[in-house]
Amino acid sequence: MAGVTDPDRCPGVLRPHSAADGALVRIRVPGGQTTGAAIGRLRRIAQQFGSGDLQLTSRASLQIRGLADPVPDSLIRAIRESGFLPSQTHDRVRNIVASPLTGISGGKADVRELIANLDAGLNAEPRLASLPSRFLFAIDDGRGDVSGMPFDLGYQAVDHHHGWVLLGGADRGLYVPARDAVPTLLELAHRFLTASQEFDHVWHVRDLADWATTVPGVRLVELPRGVMATPLGAVVGAASVQVPLALLTPAQATSVEACAAGPVVITPSRGLVLAGAAGRLPELAAVGLIDNPASPWSAISACVGAPSCASSLISTRAYATALAQSGSPLRRTHISGCERRCGAPAGDHRDLVAPRDAQLLTLGESR
Template sequence: MLAAMPPTPPPTPDPGEPRIRDRGDACPGALRLHSADDGRLARLRLPGGRLTSRQVEALADAAEALGDGRLSITSRGNAELRGLADDCGAQLAALLDEAGMLPSPTHERVRNIVASPASGLDGLGAADVQLWARELDSHLRSAPWAAALSGRFLFVLDDGRGDVAGLGGDVTLVAVRGGEAELHVGGRAVRLASSDAPGAALAVAGGFLAAARRAGTGAWRVRELPEGYAVDVAESGVTARPVPAPELPQGPPLSPGVLGPSALSVLAPLGRLTAAQLRALLPAGEVRLTPWRGVVVAGAGADRLPALDAAGLITRRDSPWAGVTACTGRPGCAKSLADVRADAAPVDAAPGPAHDHPGGPGGPGHMQAPLLPVHFSGCERRCGHPHGAWTDVLATAGGAYLVDGVPTPRTALPEAVTAARTTR
């Protein structure tokens, strides 16, 4: 008997050749559930990551009643419910609608808006871009044509501190002091009035759709447009001044701890929250999920940190779990070669960075450089990996891992990951 021949891989496109999309994206949503090995998956778009206390409670109820009892936080600050039954779609939609998390069934997958999570809470930043997020979301839902955007098209709103500007937005707004904003798209930027920023972001998204139609390649993202089909801001109807040498601000992500007079930042271990941990965030004036798989709790003071720590949330910057993320892995994903979440657990025995407050190691005012983020991936797709520099921990078919390309036995992961994270 002849052995079966392996499938022939598709040809590799020439460098610079435009990608041809012959179908719409398959991103899951709240109404379009994705089938995974652990059941159905729902992804909820949360502009600016914002949730009311009522919505937090509703998600905890949904996770317990319909899913696996947990909520996953994505690298865009959205929420995922996993382990859903095949026939729960209508019940889930009704629950989300009743809690105000499904304001537009036709546009629910295109509400991809990341905003600086601490904006308006800690006194930093040039403007409260969470207000932009609300206005842009309203504009999106009011424009019938915006439903044609891909579920991967991303708006990024940075308040000037540079925490989210580098997250690869298709349209990026950056607040500038003096009541102005910069709009960045496709490597170009313009300066305009802050009050015009949300409307301009929507107009440029329309300009992208027009450019994609002209190109005929079915592009989902701005970076996929072929040469000669750049988004023209002026043709999109935006009146603004060009920025001669556009540059996005770069700043660190939020660390766990106190934010300003009445807000806290915590991280979810490996990006997942149990229903009990969700409820531990309450009471809160508002909860914001972050692109670093964390949560900002508005209306909470430092006295809440011990309770959140006891609930299993990451409340300290020196926690070895800070900055450690993982894809779903086995048994939830058929493509994964390992149970990466279980294999990431021993890493918590490794040392973390020091506190950056006076009196810490090194004397008053000492600040130790933070560790690199580390992401465990079950396959070469590396779903959910961080942006920028990060330590890559990739499962292999033989049961070992590659740590930044170096073969590493599973038993040696804690030491190898710690060494890789601290190497610059």
């Protein structure tokens, strides 16, 4: 059974992680749905208390690094007042990824209301604060762009009125009216907790071998699915940009705040979609955000590496920069300072992993 000896150490706002560059807090942003003004508030907090950068994660969360350790109460207060800590008890379980372009372009339904209702429903159920902090909900608007990610419970729209509630992957689910999706997901989360409580350290639906098959009404299903990066550039009227190395600098965050005319969505591929801001792409590109799919930065990611992480002997960011500047045509590549491969993308990619003696990088394929 996976994860049996591995304690649940995922950070949150109320449970900071001590890194080599100071404490860090992870701020959940369900579905990646936020606004330019909210990004601006977090940018000011990151500059006042931490390194100044906002780090994007593959679950569309944001991290503030370089904090005093222990973190001051005034930081927690500032994050709460900025609207990013709606629950004291459920801080680390609000893990929801979703189709980033839902309601903006494409998809079979706009699932933004469903995301908000799922988050509210989670926060309203005291027992669900006990879900593992790695437990992930995936809400797919029917285009199949997030249902290929490893997730625990999900929903994939078929149209505005119906969809599949998915258990442990996109191949098994319950066909439900859209209005029943959130209650069904919450009920299944309770069932998972009940089933998992006889084991230690069960994090995921896949850790309970046959659990999903015992849920009444579950059927095998074939749905469109994949792990698709959000297209860059102008997407209908929206501006879609990649954040190099997933570190949004203060200048970039300031530009996002200035350019965002409507919602801002953090993507699982560590980019940002600014609704209604296609005309502002030149300003966003001027501060180093990537709007050109031909840019090598759209194909390179890296863990934070040295000196921010004590487990790394190399500066992954320096390697990534050298790779980006080499001019070589690239396939999707992730650079890691150790075998944990933090932040590696879910889809096909090439892994560059620093060996223990860090004399050179090894090359491996990951699927």
